[in-house]
Amino acid sequence: MNLWKIAFFVLAGLIVSGIIALVIALESPMDSDPLPPPTQYTPKGSVLSVKATRSDLEALANNYIRKAMKGEPLPVTMEVKDDVMLHSELTAFGMTFALMMHFDPVVLEDGNLMLKQTSMEIGELNLPPSTILMVLRDSVKLPPWMIVRPKEEEIFIHLSELEIAGNLQVRAKSIDLANDTIELEVTIPTD
Structure with a gap:
């Protein structure tokens, strides 16, 4: 097989993999920051x-x-x-x-x-x-x-x-x- 064809398919595979990784990253949000514990309100x-x-x-x-x-x-x-x-x-x-x-x-x-x-x-x-x-x-x-x-x-x-x-x-x-x-x-x- 021609070297240029191999390079083209490798590059196309990398681009498709990058797009799939980006979509997966955008679709699954990371864990949220925890909320601070509720404060006991005692007015001073x-x-x-x-x-x-x-x-x-x-x-x-x-x-x-x-x-x-x-x-x-x-x-x-x-x-x-x-x-x-x-x-x-x-x-x-x-x-x-x-x-x-x-x-x-x-x-x-x-x-x-x-x-x-x-x-x-x-x-x-x-x-x-x-x-x-x-x-x-x-x-x-x-x-x-x-x-x-x-x-x-x-x-x-x-x-x-x-x-x-x-x-x-x-x-x-x-x-x-x-x-x-x-x-x-x-x-x-x-x-």
């Missing part, structure tokens, strides 16, 4: 109940994302309407794709938030949500209080890790986006 100071709206929550979240990034470009922006939407951009193969993910917020027992993914939009691509979350986790630098969990299709927001002026502690009490009512608890330390 004055506790204030704060009522907020969707626009208040959106402004607060984007402000803390901006603060956590310390002057770097914002990896995600949050929009709060009837659900929570995260907007971002992903660059793959030299192309940039607009990415929008929809989540339902769930208040956990310890006052932290879990964003459960309901749908996503990324250009014309039809990829599983777990794959998009895996790519987001691995390619975008997020604040340390946002834990992306691709396998579970969720994002954990560790409110107790937020650095708030004066060592304030924040926890969520309830979120009802349909009625535009959000209740937070803010603890002001007494010492």
Whole structure:
């Protein structure tokens, strides 16, 4: 057999193997980071109940994302309407794709938030949500209080890790986006 034919078939086999490996890697998300253990909430100071709206929550979240990034470009922006939407951009193969993910917020027992993914939009691509979350986790630098969990299709927001002026502690009490009512608890330390 001709040497060029052998080289062609070897190269074609390597390319096909590479494509198959890429598809398998994208289809099977890696294990998610573990959630921190639930914190026992024992307020040490004055506790204030704060009522907020969707626009208040959106402004607060984007402000803390901006603060956590310390002057770097914002990896995600949050929009709060009837659900929570995260907007971002992903660059793959030299192309940039607009990415929008929809989540339902769930208040956990310890006052932290879990964003459960309901749908996503990324250009014309039809990829599983777990794959998009895996790519987001691995390619975008997020604040340390946002834990992306691709396998579970969720994002954990560790409110107790937020650095708030004066060592304030924040926890969520309830979120009802349909009625535009959000209740937070803010603890002001007494010492």
